[in-house]
Amino acid sequence: MFKKILLATSGAPSTFGAARVAFDMAKRYGAEVVVLNVMGVPTKAFSQVVNDVRTGEEVEVDDEYRSWVEEELKTTFEKQFETVEFSKLVLTTGVPHREILRCARDEDVDMIVMGASSGDSNVYRKGYPGSTLQRVAKAARCPVMTVHRETASYWGGFSNIVFATDFSKQAASAFKFSLNAAKELDSDLTILHALDISGKVLDQNEIEDRLIAARERIRGTYDLGDFKNCDIEVWEGVPYVEIVKMARERSADLIVMAHHIRELDPEKARIGSTMEQVILRAGCPVISVSKPDKV
Amino acid sequence: MPEGKFCNKTPITTEEQLKATLGDKGGKQYYEEMNHLDVDSEKLWGAIQKTMKSRTKTWLEICAHCGLCAESCFLYQVNGRVPEQVPSYKIQSTLGQMVKKKGKVDNEFMQMCMETAWSKCTCCNRCGMYCPHGIDMGVMFSYLRGLLYSQGFVPWELKIGAGMHRVYRAQMDVTMEDWVETCEWMAEETEEEWPGLEIPVDKEDADIMYTCNAREPKHYPEDIAEAAILFHVAGENWTVPSEGWEQTSLSMFAGDWECCKDNVVNVYSAIERLRPKRAIGTECGHAHRATVIEGPYWAGREDGQPPAPYIHYVEWLAEALRTGKLKIDPAKRIKEPVTLQDSCNYVRNQGLKDVTREIISYIVEPGYFVEMAPNKEHNYCCGGGGGFNGIGLYREQRNVALRKKKQQILDTGCKLVIAPCHNCWDAIRDLEEEYEIGIRWSFLKPLVIGMLDVPEHLLPKDE
Ligand code: SF4
Ligand code: SF4
Ligand code: SF4
Numbered sequence: 001m002f003k004k005i006l007l008a009t010s011g012a013p014s015t016f017g018a019a020r021v022a023f024d025m026a027k028r029y030g031a032e033v034v035v036l037n038v039m040g041v042p043t044k045a046f047s048q049v050v051n052d053v054r055t056g057e058e059v060e061v062d063d064e065y066r067s068w069v070e071e072e073l074k075t076t077f078e079k080q081f082e083t084v085e086f087s088k089l090v091l092t093t094g095v096p097h098r099e100i101l102r103c104a105r106d107e108d109v110d111m112i113v114m115g116a117s118s119g120d121s122n123v124y125r126k127g128y129p130g131s132t133l134q135r136v137a138k139a140a141r142c143p144v145m146t147v148h149r150e151t152a153s154y155w156g157g158f159s160n161i162v163f164a165t166d167f168s169k170q171a172a173s174a175f176k177f178s179l180n181a182a183k184e185l186d187s188d189l190t191i192l193h194a195l196d197i198s199g200k201v202l203d204q205n206e207i208e209d210r211l212i213a214a215r216e217r218i219r220g221t222y223d224l225g226d227f228k229n230c231d232i233e234v235w236e237g238v239p240y241v242e243i244v245k246m247a248r249e250r251s252a253d254l255i256v257m258a259h260h261i262r263e264l265d266p267e268k269a270r271i272g273s274t275m276e277q278v279i280l281r282a283g284c285p286v287i288s289v290s291k292p293d294k295v
Numbered sequence: 296m297p298e299g300k301f302c303n304k305t306p307i308t309t310e311e312q313l314k315a316t317l318g319d320k321g322g323k324q325y326y327e328e329m330n331h332l333d334v335d336s337e338k339l340w341g342a343i344q345k346t347m348k349s350r351t352k353t354w355l356e357i358c359a360h361c362g363l364c365a366e367s368c369f370l371y372q373v374n375g376r377v378p379e380q381v382p383s384y385k386i387q388s389t390l391g392q393m394v395k396k397k398g399k400v401d402n403e404f405m406q407m408c409m410e411t412a413w414s415k416c417t418c419c420n421r422c423g424m425y426c427p428h429g430i431d432m433g434v435m436f437s438y439l440r441g442l443l444y445s446q447g448f449v450p451w452e453l454k455i456g457a458g459m460h461r462v463y464r465a466q467m468d469v470t471m472e473d474w475v476e477t478c479e480w481m482a483e484e485t486e487e488e489w490p491g492l493e494i495p496v497d498k499e500d501a502d503i504m505y506t507c508n509a510r511e512p513k514h515y516p517e518d519i520a521e522a523a524i525l526f527h528v529a530g531e532n533w534t535v536p537s538e539g540w541e542q543t544s545l546s547m548f549a550g551d552w553e554c555c556k557d558n559v560v561n562v563y564s565a566i567e568r569l570r571p572k573r574a575i576g577t578e579c580g581h582a583h584r585a586t587v588i589e590g591p592y593w594a595g596r597e598d599g600q601p602p603a604p605y606i607h608y609v610e611w612l613a614e615a616l617r618t619g620k621l622k623i624d625p626a627k628r629i630k631e632p633v634t635l636q637d638s639c640n641y642v643r644n645q646g647l648k649d650v651t652r653e654i655i656s657y658i659v660e661p662g663y664f665v666e667m668a669p670n671k672e673h674n675y676c677c678g679g680g681g682g683f684n685g686i687g688l689y690r691e692q693r694n695v696a697l698r699k700k701k702q703q704i705l706d707t708g709c710k711l712v713i714a715p716c717h718n719c720w721d722a723i724r725d726l727e728e729e730y731e732i733g734i735r736w737s738f739l740k741p742l743v744i745g746m747l748d749v750p751e752h753l754l755p756k757d758e
Pocket of ligand 3: 580639722
């Protein structure tokens, strides 16, 4: 399940966490890493002038700039490149989420790994609003792993996976991915449903009933086969808070969630996006799954 | 001096030349070479004698130097109303002199002409409406650009732009394979949310053949997906051609006439090959001008029409909303002050002013639409037309040019600007970046998709 990994990085320190996880996974599971750097967003569709993703400066992408960026990246990830068997550097210009998706498709990767702020710098041009992550997570055909720069609990390998379900169609794919990962990596799996009671006035009995119903629903929906190391939990509250709490309690090193925001405007989508909140608050990498492919 | 390696009288026709010219950072060597480029006076005069139409000649002769056109030009207004920015002065001192001297002009003169043609006129054709003789500088400057191009005096980016069209038949390096692949990709990415959605390539005898702007497959393929969604919801029988899909013409802005013809013939061949009932272009304004308004003449079509009815996207959209093919959920209409950028290229040049306002009437809650002043065919250029947006050498002048639109938008008090034309959209984006007036801007497609009332059977089943 991890044969080819796409690491999307700007080369900035905020993406080092993502790089650490991507290269470590590749080393452990013998995967190939494709390192993608979107150098800048074209200022004019047909011009060579781009806004550098990191600095926001207008720069002209020519061979000189290209090789400078390439050198920088090679130096930055020098040690890591040595640890993996195959690696490849792809440099391009364009709108970051588009180029990440394009590269993932061209290279047919099994997973995209990115930093929580990769390509999302504050100088990111207005008018292509919103989060690179939201857009990548929504459209990618493979799971997308996000590593926030403060990610602390990842020490290599995955031994405790928390899969948070909201029973959406996409959650079925996310479950499949979680189960396969747990089996393959020989780790524990917690299936969690966070019952959303935010903004609702429910009496205690009703909450109890719903918790029981949700448990049953998990049992009825997700077929574990002969997999034993699995717990089922239903907690009530604000979903992202509960997911993050659970991850901490279990010392989880991976959270898996479904992504299914249908909102076209990523600015609106990110408000109230459980996934985005989890990514920012969790201490471990978060994988979002949206499509049934590559799980 | 003989011609330079990059700056010369020969168009770019190979990928190799193209890449080499691109590699010349900022056109540094190119512009240096231009300082030594000889003017071939004989050829220039020959071209003028052969190509200058009687209309242009008459215009040059009858101009009364009355200056009535001065105020009409936004560049005159934003540049301190200096005499050098009066339309009649701009053309008389360049093309007028060139003709008067029978082509016997020097390098310095040609460079002055280049600067005037590309940084002091966006070919927006506004002045033509105010001159008592109907003298249109936009038309004359396009003509002058052609003469300059043939002598190698053209801004670096536009030499490249025209070269792109010659090499790839697209304004950017998007090959036919890239294009078809992008259509497949977008269909895949979109079909989940829109079951049954397709982007059919090369379907014969469809009702609609859709063409676009190469910036879409290159950087913003969502635009293609959005077109597909709207055609899908409207239940249209449509297709895109694998070859002849690119509608824009930087060669038109560069003055590369030969290339203009080649491109538009390529699009027309697609129409002839696939026989759609009609063709629909994307929201881009200059693409429409190139393929629909001027194209037939370049292609030598006697009736002045493309081989099939060819309409602009706003025309299709208004029709789809009018006939109920697309329905808007009234609750989702825009409920904030919003204004509209009238694109010179299809409003002034083709009169599509009412149709855009009809669209507004469906998508904006009554009372929230604020007109710019002036508007419709009197609207000012966005500030970046005619290739101005893309020319690094004249970036500062372009930024000054944006001030007119900035003021127009500020005067409306709107924070949202609908800018259907791609190039206007770019200019308005740059305007915000340069002057930070706190606005947002949008094409029509994403706005409309966001407020569609989608029939039940078109929604995904299981959610
Ligand atoms: S065409 Fe437009 S920019 Fe050019 S001179 Fe006339 S008004 Fe000014
Ligand atoms: S308004 Fe017409 S006639 Fe008068 S100066 Fe301008 S171009 Fe010449
Ligand atoms: S970019 Fe738009 S406003 Fe500007 S000249 Fe072209 S059509 Fe007119």
